[in-house]
Amino acid sequence: MAIIKGSDYLERINKLQNEVWIGGEKVTGAISEHPAFKGIMKSKAALYDLYHHSDKKDLLTCWDEKTNEYHSFSYSQPKTKEQLRNRRQATQLLARESGGTMGRSPDYINTAIMSLGSGGAGMPKPYGDNARKIFEEAREKDFSFTHTFINPQVNRSKHYMEYSNEKIIGAKVIDETEEGAIIHGARLLATQGGITDQLLVLPAGGNFIEPSFVYGFAIPSNTPGLKFLCRESYAHGKTSSYDYPLTSHFEEGDAVVVFDHVLVPWERIFIYSDPSQVQTMYDETNMNVLLLYQAVSRQAVKSEWLLGLSEWMVRTINVVEHQHIHEKMSEMIISLEIMNSLLIAAEEEAQPNKHGTMIPDIRKLGAACSYYQKTYPRLVDALQQIGASGFISLPSEADFHSSIKEDLHQYLQAANEDAYERVRMFRLAWDLTMSPFGSRQTQYERFFFGDQVRLSSSLYMNYPKEPFVQQVQSFLKKR
Incomplete structure (x- = not known):
């Protein structure tokens, strides 16, 4: 099987009949048709279908000479910097389908499974062998986790x-x-x-x-x-x-x-x-580093989206001449450039571990993760301030198909968009930042990979600071 299609994913999950409870009821029948899951499962199915597009297959799949099959890039062990960059580009291709809002696209946990498979040889037996077998089965059947x-x-x-x-x-x-x-x-x-x-x-x-x-x-x-x-x-x-x-x-x-x-x-x-096996597993697999790499790649795409959406709003309501808008937009630009720069630096300073997996530099990724935890809520706040009262009185699609549609077209138009498109844009921004979905997105990014203070503490405690201390001390000794 190796590379499944979207229909395979939907059919397989429906057949599992997992025990899922929501709204006080047990889900029965096809879960892919349940109102709570239909949208996300359809979106995941669309991601699986991308692997079969002729113009994307080279990036999203890898040929395995041992199995004589194509596999998902996320199950392929990156052994060179080029393969690492290709992995990032594939992750970002998938992330752009959702504007970076699907935190658990299939490639995320697949990355963890791949790391278990590639680093299992260094884990105690029989557990390392088990890890390898779990990986091989997941790769062969293109499992989602x-x-x-x-x-x-x-x-x-x-x-x-x-x-x-x-x-x-x-x-x-x-x-x-x-x-x-x-x-x-x-x-x-x-x-x-x-x-x-x-x-x-x-x-x-x-x-x-x-x-x-x-x-x-x-x-x-x-x-x-x-x-x-x-x-x-x-x-x-x-x-x-x-x-x-x-x-x-x-x-x-x-x-x-x-x-x-x-x-x-x-x-x-x-x-x-x-x-002791816990630390051994993380040391041998570098799982957390590879998961961070996937996440920072996705977050960079989310920064692209925030910049694009904010600029669209600025143009639509014609506030481009105001300096406080420039300040907010510049923060969007700076955040995107920082995330991209840290990603590229992590790739350039990548080193192979003892199992041959090319591991991006954890210092750059740790800095990116800690930075984004604090920055994403500020970017959301900036977008809300740009839109201001425009977020408050948003009609629905049904209103534009009712007897009040002429009033809406007259009174809700923007400088550079008609009312229908202006409201569409504002509803997208509202859904990203102010809806229950959007509020969860902010909380998700705020605590991604752990508490902000603990991550900052870990970054400080593990960063090699001594060379810089010696540099300063050496300067004084020369005087």
């Missing part, structure tokens, strides 16, 4: 640990059998939970982790006892591409994952019980 790596927010004190087996909250190992480990409890934040082939479970962070909470595995989304409890959908009833141009197509959904005495086969486990 959601993932979870956070325990429920019961008590965020750094000294809090959950010991009781009487009332389990965070998912933990409660038993072992010949077939595998029994997992019971919950995990958070599976974006697109229930609409993927598989679930990747990564170890939770923290310095005080009981062995029963230390595990990493990948299982089918329809594994018995596995449930996805979805938050309220922002897309339910939002079918108009005019009124909700982003929500109606790219609302991914987020879910709490419940493990109700789930049996995880031993051969699907790549980390188990030993906390």
Whole structure:
């Protein structure tokens, strides 16, 4: 199979009959037709179809001489800087289909699976072998993944640990059998939970982790006892591409994952019980670096979109002559140039790891991630200030097809657009920044890859500062 089509993806997920709950009801029938999931699943299917376009196939697919098949670029191990750049260009091609708003396009977690496959040889046996087999199956079948790596927010004190087996909250190992480990409890934040082939479970962070909470595995989304409890959908009833141009197509959904005495086969486990294996896995695979590379590539595209949308608004309402507008637009430009520069620098300073994977420079990517966490909300605020009151009284598409349409065309026109196109543009900007979908986008980018303070602290603690200290001290010694 190797490269699936959009129809294959939809058919496969429908057949899985994953246990998905939303709005107080269990999803029955074809999940791809459910109002909460129809838009995002159709958009994902469109991404899979891009792989079969003759003008995009060279970028989005890679030929594997061992299997004599084409595979998704996201499952291909980059071994040269050129292959790394091609990977970024492919990620950005997919990201431009959604303006960077689909945080979990298939290539994101595929990247994690690829890193497990390429770095598994350095992990303890049999777990490294398991990681390699998980990767090979995913590549062959072109699986899609959601993932979870956070325990429920019961008590965020750094000294809090959950010991009781009487009332389990965070998912933990409660038993072992010949077939595998029994997992019971919950995990958070599976974006697109229930609409993927598989679930990747990564170890939770923290310095005080009981062995029963230390595990990493990948299982089918329809594994018995596995449930996805979805938050309220922002897309339910939002079918108009005019009124909700982003929500109606790219609302991914987020879910709490419940493990109700789930049996995880031993051969699907790549980390188990030993906390030291967690750091070994990240060291051998460079998973976080490669995931950051994908994410920063997507965020650069999002910056392109914010710049383009803001400039369209500036021209439409004819405020281009005002200096405070220039200041806001210049921040859009600066953010885009910074993100692109850090991406290119990360590629130029990439080095192969011991498994032959070309790894982009983590310092540049860490700086980009921390920068964007703080910058994206400011860019959203700038766009809102440019549009000002224009965001407040926006009619719907239905209004333009009603008896008041002439009034709307007369009174809502702009300097350089008619009323219908002006409102279309404003509704896009509103959906990106002010709708429930847009508010989630801001929160998502604000906390992407972790808390801002912790990421900044990590950047500071791990950055090689000593050469610069010595440079300054050497200067004084010469005087």
